[in-house]
Amino acid sequence: MTSAPLPALPYALIATDLDGTLLSSGDSVSARSTAALAAARAAGARHIIVTGRPVPQVRHVLAGLGYTGLAVCAQGAQVYDAAHGRLLHSVSMDRELAEVALGKIEAEVGEVYAAVNQEGPDAEMLMGPGYRMWHPHLPTVRVARRSGLWSAPISKVLLQHPELDDDELTRVARSVVGDLVNVTMAGEYTVELQPLGVDKAYGLARAAAVLGASPAATIAFGDMPNDIPMFAWAAHGVAMANSHPELVAVADEVTLSNAADGVAVVLERLFG
Numbered sequence: 001m002t003s004a005p006l007p008a009l010p011y012a013l014i015a016t017d018l019d020g021t022l023l024s025s026g027d028s029v030s031a032r033s034t035a036a037l038a039a040a041r042a043a044g045a046r047h048i049i050v051t052g053r054p055v056p057q058v059r060h061v062l063a064g065l066g067y068t069g070l071a072v073c074a075q076g077a078q079v080y081d082a083a084h085g086r087l088l089h090s091v092s093m094d095r096e097l098a099e100v101a102l103g104k105i106e107a108e109v110g111e112v113y114a115a116v117n118q119e120g121p122d123a124e125m126l127m128g129p130g131y132r133m134w135h136p137h138l139p140t141v142r143v144a145r146r147s148g149l150w151s152a153p154i155s156k157v158l159l160q161h162p163e164l165d166d167d168e169l170t171r172v173a174r175s176v177v178g179d180l181v182n183v184t185m186a187g188e189y190t191v192e193l194q195p196l197g198v199d200k201a202y203g204l205a206r207a208a209a210v211l212g213a214s215p216a217a218t219i220a221f222g223d224m225p226n227d228i229p230m231f232a233w234a235a236h237g238v239a240m241a242n243s244h245p246e247l248v249a250v251a252d253e254v255t256l257s258n259a260a261d262g263v264a265v266v267l268e269r270l271f272g
Helices: 018-022 031-042 059-065 095-109 146-150 166-177 200-211 225-233 262-271
Strands: 013-016 046-050 070-073 078-081 086-090 113-118 125-127 154-160 181-187 190-195 218-222 236-239
Touching: 013 018, 013 200, 018 218, 018 262, 031 046, 031 262, 046 200, 070 200, 078 200, 086 200, 095 146, 095 154, 095 166, 095 181, 095 190, 113 146, 146 154, 154 166, 166 181, 166 190, 181 225, 200 218, 200 225, 218 225, 218 262, 225 236, 236 262
Parallel strands: 013 046, 013 218, 046 070, 218 236
Antiparallel strands: 070 078, 078 086, 113 125, 113 154, 154 190, 181 190
């Protein structure tokens, strides 16, 4: 009597966003999600974090998870080796181009408030006048003048407007500077500018190549429009119930919210 063959691994690579997706309140991961990821890894799958946060703002989350894999950070601009605490890849944004882009946007909609994520594994987030930090757990440094934002190399610029909502600010910014920079919305009060061609798909493709994983073997989880390129790259995109409508429109599946362990629900179905 021969035993039945084992079923094929549903997905070899599991790519998860953090905020609004894997994380619950307080930058924590629930026990259920932790167990579901552990079961998937035990079955042979690999987990990779793909986040808009730069390395300095994600390191404490990785430590809390006991995460030792690769992490795609800064909206795809950074690939970070958590086990060795080093960047494998990093893309900087031209600071003169960033200033030009801001000027063009302000010529269209009036004053915007700006912040930057500096480049590097230990760099700071600098906030210019008027910019409001939406996340209570992330360290920031306030500068008195916008010129102070350009004191060191940066990976991206973050924008807010005193009147326009995120969707409208994104739409206007794309129409004005979409041929100069990549414009994306990553969350509430988080419209971002990056070098053309740099997005979550760009970073995930680089990290997956290091791991020997293919798009066809990847399932991705997210909640915001910045996850759309990642969904386009992966074989299967799962949007959270709390997702932005633009992401839901391109998702292959919608699961429960991050607060209801939506990532775990799907992984338990796939990996048992």
